Amino acid sequence: DAKTTQPPSMDCAEGRAANLPCNHSTISGNEYVYWYRQIHSQGPQYIIHGLKNNETNEMASLIITEDRKSSTLILPHATLRDTAVYYCIVGNDYKLSFGAGTTVTVRA
Amino acid sequence: SQTIHQWPATLVQPVGSPLSLECTVEGTSNPNLYWYRQAAGRGLQLLFYSVGIGQISSEVPQNLSASRPQDRQFILSSKKLLLSDSGFYLCAWSVGSGSYEQYFGPGTRLTVT
Numbered sequence: 001d002a003k004t005t006q007p008p009s010m011d012c013a014e015g016r017a018a019n020l021p022c023n024h025s026t027i028s029g030n031e032y033v034y035w036y037r038q039i040h041s042q043g044p045q046y047i048i049h050g051l052k053n054n055e056t057n058e059m060a061s062l063i064i065t066e067d068r069k070s071s072t073l074i075l076p077h078a079t080l081r082d083t084a085v086y087y088c089i090v091g092n093d094y095k096l097s098f099g100a101g102t103t104v105t106v107r108a
Numbered sequence: 109s110q111t112i113h114q115w116p117a118t119l120v121q122p123v124g125s126p127l128s129l130e131c132t133v134e135g136t137s138n139p140n141l142y143w144y145r146q147a148a149g150r151g152l153q154l155l156f157y158s159v160g161i162g163q164i165s166s167e168v169p170q171n172l173s174a175s176r177p178q179d180r181q182f183i184l185s186s187k188k189l190l191l192s193d194s195g196f197y198l199c200a201w202s203v204g205s206g207s208y209e210q211y212f213g214p215g216t217r218l219t220v221t
Contacts, residue, residue, distance in 0.1 A: 034208045043198045043212030044152065087151075089208065094140060094159070095167065096208060098152040 003027070004088045009103040012082075018075040020102055022088030025069045031092045033064060035073045037084040038101070044087065047073065078106045110135035114199050114213040121220055127172075127186040129216050131199030134180065139201040141182040142210060143174055146196040158182060194220045 005023040012018040024033065034049040048055055048062045050071070055062045061074040075082055087101040111134045121127060133139050143155040154167045156174035164174050171190060175183045182199060196217050200210040 032208060041196075041215075043200070043215050044210075046209050046211065049208060091208065094142075094157050094202075095154055096152075096210060097154070100151055 003090045003097065004099055006086075006088050006099065006102045008100065009105070012075075012078045012104060012106050014080060014106055014108050015077055018078045018082065018104060018106070020073040020075075020086050020088075020104065021070065022073070023070045024088070024090045027068050027090050028092070031090045033062065033068075033071050034089045034091075034096070035060070035062065036087045036089065036096075036098075037082075038087070039081075039084045044098070047086075078104075080106050080108060082106050110201070110211065112199060112201055112211060112213040114197075114216055116216060117214065118217045119219070121189050121218065123191055123220055124188050127184070127189050127193070127218070129184040129197055129199075129218075131182040131184075131213060132180055133201045136180070136201065136203060138179060139203055141176060141180075142200040142202075143182065143184050144198040144200065144212075146198065148195065152198065156184070189220045191220050194218055 032049050032051050035047040036044040038044045048057055048060050050062045050064050064071045083106045085101040085103050087098050089096055113132045140159050142157045144152045145155055146152045158164050158176045161176055172186050196215050198215045199213040202210045
């Protein structure tokens with residue numbers, strides 16, 4: 001019962017911005033949008049989260065549409081170390097539901 | 109700063125043998141604790157979570173169990189391993205109620221032979 005839809009894979013050039021889309025058309029009013037990433041053979045790493053407003057931190061920016069049915073994670077200057085599986089998650093409970101995510105490959 | 113430890117890093121166990129994986133968190137009090145499993149080539153599956161000592165919620169019925177004997181200690185166990193128990197086991201912590209900012213440990217890669 002996945003609540004989000006992400007493209008299975010995408011490539012990005014090193015040094016360019018990477019824009020990762022996520023659809024969550026059934027999101028409820030009190031559910032947050034969270035992004036995590038998992039580098040090969042490591043545990044997932046929290047990136048950013050938001051409810052309604054756009055958010056930015058040292059790792060990325062999160063753009064949420066006004067109707068909250070979709071969002072975009074932006075990695076402003078992708079590096080080779082950003083190659084990972086990126087998970088978009090929605091919810092408001094203790095339980096994270098990880099889908100298949102988007103495999104992002106940053107190429108030199 | 110907070111640190112999460114898991115051990116062992118890798119484990120090879122025969123079918124039918126017992127299992128005990130340990131996770132400890134340092135630098136925080138009363139964390140929420142989680143156990144996840146990731147089968148090869150698949151996404152993460154939440155197995156158990158705990159919001160306090162002795163409080164365990166199970167998400168998936170299986171031959172695994174979890175215990176929280178101390179505030180910052182979370183243990184995953186099995187009496188008899190199955191081949192299907194092979195996978196990457198991850199412990200995570202968070203603070204506060206309903207927090208989705210979970211911080212993961214390095215994981216234990218379990219192979220059941």
